[in-house]
Amino acid sequence: xxxxxxxxxxxxxxxxxxxxxxxxxxxxxxxxxxxxxxxxxxxxxxxxxxxxxxxxxxxxxxxxxxxxxxxxxxxxxxxxxxxxxxxxxxxxxxxxxxxxxxxxxxxxxxxxxxxxxxxxxxxxxxxxxxxxxxxxxxxxxxxxxxxxxxxxxxxxxxxxxxxxxxxxxxxxxxxxxxxxxxxxxxxxxxxxxxxxxxxxxxxxxxxxxxxxxxxx
Amino acid sequence: xxxxxxxxxxxxxxxxxxxxxxxxxxxxxxxxxxxxxxxxxxxxxxxxxxxxxxxxxxxxxxxxxxxxxxxxxxxxxxxxxxxxxxxxxxxxxxxxxxxxxxxxxxxxxxxxxxxxxxxxxxxxxxxxxxxxxxxxxxxxxxxxxxxxxxxxxxxxxxxxxxxxxxxxxxxxxxxxxxxxxxxxxxxxxxxxxxxxxxxxxxxxxxxxxxxxxxxx
Numbered sequence: 001x002x003x004x005x006x007x008x009x010x011x012x013x014x015x016x017x018x019x020x021x022x023x024x025x026x027x028x029x030x031x032x033x034x035x036x037x038x039x040x041x042x043x044x045x046x047x048x049x050x051x052x053x054x055x056x057x058x059x060x061x062x063x064x065x066x067x068x069x070x071x072x073x074x075x076x077x078x079x080x081x082x083x084x085x086x087x088x089x090x091x092x093x094x095x096x097x098x099x100x101x102x103x104x105x106x107x108x109x110x111x112x113x114x115x116x117x118x119x120x121x122x123x124x125x126x127x128x129x130x131x132x133x134x135x136x137x138x139x140x141x142x143x144x145x146x147x148x149x150x151x152x153x154x155x156x157x158x159x160x161x162x163x164x165x166x167x168x169x170x171x172x173x174x175x176x177x178x179x180x181x182x183x184x185x186x187x188x189x190x191x192x193x194x195x196x197x198x199x200x201x202x203x204x205x206x207x208x209x210x211x212x213x214x215x216x
Numbered sequence: 217x218x219x220x221x222x223x224x225x226x227x228x229x230x231x232x233x234x235x236x237x238x239x240x241x242x243x244x245x246x247x248x249x250x251x252x253x254x255x256x257x258x259x260x261x262x263x264x265x266x267x268x269x270x271x272x273x274x275x276x277x278x279x280x281x282x283x284x285x286x287x288x289x290x291x292x293x294x295x296x297x298x299x300x301x302x303x304x305x306x307x308x309x310x311x312x313x314x315x316x317x318x319x320x321x322x323x324x325x326x327x328x329x330x331x332x333x334x335x336x337x338x339x340x341x342x343x344x345x346x347x348x349x350x351x352x353x354x355x356x357x358x359x360x361x362x363x364x365x366x367x368x369x370x371x372x373x374x375x376x377x378x379x380x381x382x383x384x385x386x387x388x389x390x391x392x393x394x395x396x397x398x399x400x401x402x403x404x405x406x407x408x409x410x411x412x413x414x415x416x417x418x419x420x421x422x423x424x425x426x427x428x429x430x431x432x
Contacts, residue, residue: 003422009415009418017394018395078414096308102393106413153317171420173413191407191409196389196407197229200403202220211401
């Protein structure tokens with residue numbers, strides 16, 4: 001299996017988004033230069049990226065089939081299958097994630113929520129049953145869950161991750177704003193809002209400085 | 217002003233997180249090799265990154281002052297000031313963001329929410345007043361808002377971004393899972409959960425393949 005850098009992988013959902021928009025607006029064919037121009041990538045880059053995931057090389061003058069490209073990208077990204085997942089931590093952020101409509105189109109299916117709060121345990125929130133942490137292992141095994149989404153406060157994140165790993169899930173999608181250690185055989189991806197905000201702040205300040213240059 | 221790549225910028229909140237943990241656990245000094253080992257970066261990288269934001273070069277044997285590094289990183293990342301912001305779209309995700317506790321420590325202060333839903337407008341959610349979209353320009357001007365957080369459904373995202381730009385905000389933090397166009401003089405940063413999940417799926421599949429190699 002070819003290994004992709006994060007940077008490379010992050011472009012694929014963006015291609016997919018754009019192609020779905022094209023499809024919805026009735027376009028049947030698209031060219032690499034057209035994709036490159038719209039997304040701000042080089043043509044070379046677009047051709048390379050798409051060659052990695054699709055045998056659809058397109059017809060001269062017409063371009064590539066939008067429908068075929070969408071299909072190939074969905075398969076590559078694992079959106080065609082269904083990935084059973086659980087969500088740990090049903091506070092505000094957790095509840096937003098429990099029923100985030102876009103997850104469905106990404107093949108992510110949250111089977112159950114988990115929380116330590118006795119007020120929440122046993123309830124059904126956003127159509128999903130909330131279990132106590134003691135049931136984590138059983139639910140992961142029974143529902144063949146691979147992915148655990150962590151949306152607990154920072155102070156509990158590592159402890160919860162240890163529980164998840166020993167319960168047998170193989171992938172952790174971490175929304176707690178902290179670094180976590182995972183044992184071998186478990187992969188982790190952090191959704192780091194702090195980093196994202198840092199990037200935005202930096203761009204904003206650079207833009208403001210360039211529009212009002214300081215006179216030294 | 218020095219320009220940093222996204223990749224570079226994204227490391228700074230991670231340094232800050234780790235240093236805050238050290239500080240909380242009572243450590244007064246830290247060395248570059250120690251940081252490098254904990255975070256998995258090269259020592260060279262850590263030294264370069266920290267030299268960009270801090271004059272604190274440390275004392276031989278003792279290392280750098282944790283407190284001073286935290287201060288310098290917070291200033292660099294804009295966490296020391298206060299960034300007034302508004303949030304557009306007070307659905308599930310929007311409400312999670314309205315009172316996300318970590319924003320406070322990043323200097324982000326959400327002043328108000330906006331929504332089109334007449335059921336929400338006029339209410340106070342998570343301590344923040346929800347206004348109709350028609351008040352966007354006035355609130356942005358009066359509260360000197362620079363940052364608008366977009367948490368609306370995909371189909372409304374571009375329309376809302378156009379409103380924000382004409383109302384005078386300069387930075388858009390986009391949580392809608394779609395690409396948006398912004399006019400010159402406005403910066404944008406996307407929080408793209410689809411890309412993040414693609415990275416996780418890819419790592420998971422690679423790990424599963426390597427632990428159960430196919431026999432061809």
